[in-house]
Amino acid sequence: MTILVTGATGAVGRQVVQQLAKRGADVRALVRDPSKANFPVGVDVVQGDLLDVDSLRSAYSGVSTLFLLNAVVPDEYTQALIALNVAREAGIERIVYLSVIHSDLYVNVPHFAGKFGVERMIEKMGFNATILRPAYFITNDMTIKDVVTGYGIYPMPIGSKGLAMVDPRDVGEIAAIELVRREQAAGPLALDRINLVGPDTLTGADVASIWTQVLGRPITYPGDDTAGFEKNLRQFMPSWMAFDMRLMSERFLTEGMIPEAGDVERLTALLGRPLRSYRDFVSEIATSA
Known part of the structure; x- marks a missing residue:
């Protein structure tokens, strides 16, 4: 039978496809x-959209296990509900869903609240599912490399509670492991939730210190200006998304993204x-063009 990956050309979805192909999955x-679908040989590429029911029905034909990933878009929640209902109609029972850590705490943040609702639907519909809950993606900071190197500051308002930043490559590999585990199981497996975190929980000052050590010159953390963060984001994304990101950053300050006991050990096993670290990431990109 076949494993279907949605969001397959994104940062995580592409990793999932590659890891599944590496493991010999269908x-x-x-x-x-499709022009962006530069995948390993043997991957079946189908064109479609999570709001296009006909294309979903076609894509789901012969599928036994689904990896569901929704981008942060205004109709993210609707997309997920349609995808799950059509999956149920198609007889798909095995699902791995990419949610987000602390969706139950960040209740006022639109894309967190939407994912929390999807988690509830998956549970109530009785899917044989793994819910993956990643923390802040390390690679989000690719976008601020020039600010760090050019102005000597780390501008992301991540606060002093700490974020357990995770590498999307680790997210993709764990997703593939779970998809294969469910695909190959002789019978239904219990619903499972996995926090996807990095090896270190870092504050703004911690991150600035890592950049300082890697670059060999002082990098400072100027503070927790979430309003300024929103203003900067509005230069290259819609106002609703910039506001969503501001609300998220405000919860960074009050809640952080803190692993539960045993999370790092579980992922390492x-x-x-070992999990890839933020220091590894900075070392990789610091000298790149």
């Missing part, structure tokens, strides 16, 4: 634009290797 990738 993979189908749902994409909006699943991967059979």
Whole structure:
């Protein structure tokens, strides 16, 4: 049978496809634009959209396990509900869903609240599911490298509670492991939730210190200006999304993204290797063009 990956050309979805192909799985990738589908040989590429019921029905044909990933868009919640209902109609029972850590705490943040609702639907509909809950993606900070190197500041308002930043490559690999586990199981497996975190929980000052050590010159953390963060984001994203990101950053300050006891050890055991760290990430990109 076939594993279908949605969001397959994104930062996580592409990793999931590659990891599944590496494990010899029968993979189908749902994409909006097939020209962006540069996947390993053997991956079945189908064009479709999570709001296009006909394309979903076609993509789901012969699928036994679904990886559901929704982008942060205004109708994210609707997309997920349609995708799950059509999956149920198609007889798909095995699902791995990419949610977000602390969706139950960040209740006023639109894309967190939407994912929390999807989690409830998955549970109430009785899917044989793993819910993955990643923390802040390390690679989000690719966008501020020039600010760090050019102005000597780390501008993301992440606060002093700490974020357990995770590498999307680790997210993709763990998702593939869970998809294969459910696909190959002889019968239904219990609903499971996995927090996806990095090896370190870092504050704004911690992150600035890492940049300082890697670059060999002082990098400072100027503070928790969430209003300024929203203003800057509005230069290159819609106002609703910039506001969503501001609300998220405000919860960074009050809640952080803190792992539960045993999270790091569980992920390390699943991967059979250490988790990739923020320091690894900075070392990789610091000298790149």
